Amino acid sequence: MNQPDLGLKVAELRQQKGLTQERLAELCEVSPRTIQRIESGEVDPRLYTLHCLGEALDFDFGEQPAGNENLWLAVLHLSSILCLPVIPLLLWSWQKGRSYKLDQQGRQVLNFQITMTLCLFGGAFLLIAFPAALALAGAQAGQQFPVILLATVCLPAPLIATGLFCTFEGIVNAVRSLSERPIRYALTIPFVK
Numbered sequence: 620m621n622q623p624d625l626g627l628k629v630a631e632l633r634q635q636k637g638l639t640q641e642r643l644a645e646l647c648e649v650s651p652r653t654i655q656r657i658e659s660g661e662v663d664p665r666l667y668t669l670h671c672l673g674e675a676l677d678f679d680f681g682e683q684p685a686g687n688e689n690l691w692l693a694v695l696h697l698s699s700i701l702c703l704p705v706i707p708l709l710l711w712s713w714q715k716g717r718s719y720k721l722d723q724q725g726r727q728v729l730n731f732q733i734t735m736t737l738c739l740f741g742g743a744f745l746l747i748a749f750p751a752a753l754a755l756a757g758a759q760a761g762q763q764f765p766v767i768l769l770a771t772v773c774l775p776a777p778l779i780a781t782g783l784f785c786t787f788e789g790i791v792n793a794v795r796s797l798s799e800r801p802i803r804y805a806l807t808i809p810f811v812k
Contacts (some may be wrong), residue, residue: 623660625680628719630658632676643700647671673765679718689717689797695721695728696793700786702739704732726811728792731804733811735785742777 711725
């Protein structure tokens with residue numbers, strides 16, 4: 620993990636544990652100024668200091684890749700194919716403490732899944748509400764055929780497109796994570812930061 624991400628993660632974990640910079644420095648046997656410089660992104664810590672930070676904060680900062688990390692990353696990204704945010708949430712919750720990479724990419728997958736779930740609910744609402752409104756209007760005008768055609772052919776298209784988009788994004792990002800390339804989920808609202 621590189622700066623400034625490392626410094627931000629150290630500060631976040633330290634605050635979650637309720638530690639001051641001085642107390643964390645004592646636990647790691649370094650000066651408080653060293654902790655300040657790491658958190659601000661001014662310096663990259665030595666491997667020993669990174670290991671001490673990991674032990675004090677109960678987190679693997681990626682100095683050694685977590686066992687089966689690539690497998691978990693691939694499973695996490697491929698879970699987005701199912702369009703259910705529960706599965707990525709469970710995987711991320713279970714694996715996020717093992718490495719920074721799993722934590723960050725898990726957040727991206729979860730944000731993508733929440734966004735796509737909202738799109739699916741919006742599409743389902745349109746699938747129900749729009750034909751009902753058209754049927755009502757068509758019944759008043761005495762026409763039924765165009766409403767049935769519209770409801771069966773046109774309105775499911777956004778739901779199918781969302782499912783195909785989720786499948787495409789899951790597969791592409793699983794391949795990207797395995798080849799150490801940056802992960803990008805398009806059309807994502809950052810709910811989980």
